[in-house]
Amino acid sequence: MAGIGSLVFGLAETFAWASAGRLLVGLGVSVAFIALLKLNAAWFSERKFGAVTGFTLALGNLGSLLAASPLAWALGWVTWREVFVFAGLLSLFLAWLAWWLVRDNPQEMGLPSPRELEGKAAHAAHEGHWFDGVRVVAKNRLTWPGFFLNLGVSGSLFAFAGLWAIPYLMGTQGWSREVAAFHTTLLLTAFALGAFAIGAGSDRLGYRKPVILAACALYVFTWLPLVLGWSLAPGYSHALFFAMGLGASGFTLSWAAAKEVNRHALSGTATALVNTGAFLGAAILQPLAGWVIEQHSLQAGIRVLAGAALLGTLAALALKETRCRYIGNP
Numbered sequence: 001m002a003g004i005g006s007l008v009f010g011l012a013e014t015f016a017w018a019s020a021g022r023l024l025v026g027l028g029v030s031v032a033f034i035a036l037l038k039l040n041a042a043w044f045s046e047r048k049f050g051a052v053t054g055f056t057l058a059l060g061n062l063g064s065l066l067a068a069s070p071l072a073w074a075l076g077w078v079t080w081r082e083v084f085v086f087a088g089l090l091s092l093f094l095a096w097l098a099w100w101l102v103r104d105n106p107q108e109m110g111l112p113s114p115r116e117l118e119g120k121a122a123h124a125a126h127e128g129h130w131f132d133g134v135r136v137v138a139k140n141r142l143t144w145p146g147f148f149l150n151l152g153v154s155g156s157l158f159a160f161a162g163l164w165a166i167p168y169l170m171g172t173q174g175w176s177r178e179v180a181a182f183h184t185t186l187l188l189t190a191f192a193l194g195a196f197a198i199g200a201g202s203d204r205l206g207y208r209k210p211v212i213l214a215a216c217a218l219y220v221f222t223w224l225p226l227v228l229g230w231s232l233a234p235g236y237s238h239a240l241f242f243a244m245g246l247g248a249s250g251f252t253l254s255w256a257a258a259k260e261v262n263r264h265a266l267s268g269t270a271t272a273l274v275n276t277g278a279f280l281g282a283a284i285l286q287p288l289a290g291w292v293i294e295q296h297s298l299q300a301g302i303r304v305l306a307g308a309a310l311l312g313t314l315a316a317l318a319l320k321e322t323r324c325r326y327i328g329n330p
Contacts, residue, residue, distance in 0.1 A: 002028025003091030010084030038268035042105040045114040054199025061192035123264035142261040145318040146254035147277040152312020153251040155281015156305040183241045190245025195252045208257045209321045215250025216313040223306035260322035
């Protein structure tokens with residue numbers, strides 16, 4: 001669906017067809033990452049979920065990196081239509097590979113589950129309608145701190161990196177678009193590296209909550225120079241944006257924390273509910289920051305995003321420590 005949408009967008013001759021293409025892209029990609037998290041939960045030991053998911057996210061963020069400086073360079077040689085047509089064809093090829101190679105769980109290939117390899121009984125399967133699982137996850141109060149953590153931390157990150165960072169840096173620091181875009185690329189690179197490092201570190205330590213809090217506290221701290229309107233000298237500015245990306249990656253452990261306070265059979269539902277906070281946060285904060293900027297100033301918009309980051313980090317205080325294992329019913 002995403003591949004078809006990208007082709008429609010790249011070949012669109014009217015605004016209506018372009019909008020339809022973007023709608024298809026959004027619908028298509030909205031389920032892909034949660035499906036990957038469910039596959040990670042099914043195919044890997046729970047003590048490796050953080051590292052595997054961090055690696056998955058690092059690979060996914062290569063797309064974000066390609067959409068920054070490399071795309072700006074590529075547009076000097078090809079048109080934006082050709083970029084979207086290529087992305088559509090690539091997506092269709094990946095869909096075919098997934099249909100051919102991917103299996104939902106080891107049992108579909110006649111293999112034991114990771115839990116059975118450890119000499120334990122397999123997790124019980126979910127029985128009943130899928131909506132019953134949604135209700136169980138939503139009624140579990142331990143699920144919701146991760147939702148609000150994503151809403152604030154992830155929402156502020158993607159609202160800033162995806163939309164407002166370049167206008168802010170050009171408007172307040174007087175940088176060129178190329179320099180501002182490089183800082184955004186650096187931020188996203190650090191985020192991708194941090195997601196894998198924090199996931200692996202959490203698995204090795206056997207703790208979730210302290211790692212999340214430490215990383216998100218660093219993320220909040222990196223907003224202070226922007227909120228205070230400091231002039232960012234080269235070198236210092238690069239270190240600041242790299243640290244911001246590393247700190248923001250702490251929210252990625254919320255998916256592990258959410259699934260581990262619910263039943264294994266509902267791990268996909270739990271991570272989906274928490275991840276909804278990330279998309280909702282970006283959807284709210286991008287236009288909200290824009291409205292504040294329009295009514296007041298760029299600096300005021302940055303304060304809105306920093307405030308959201310702080311509130312998301314405070315929500316993490318309510319997370320339940322799982323010690324990297326399922327503490328809900330199996």
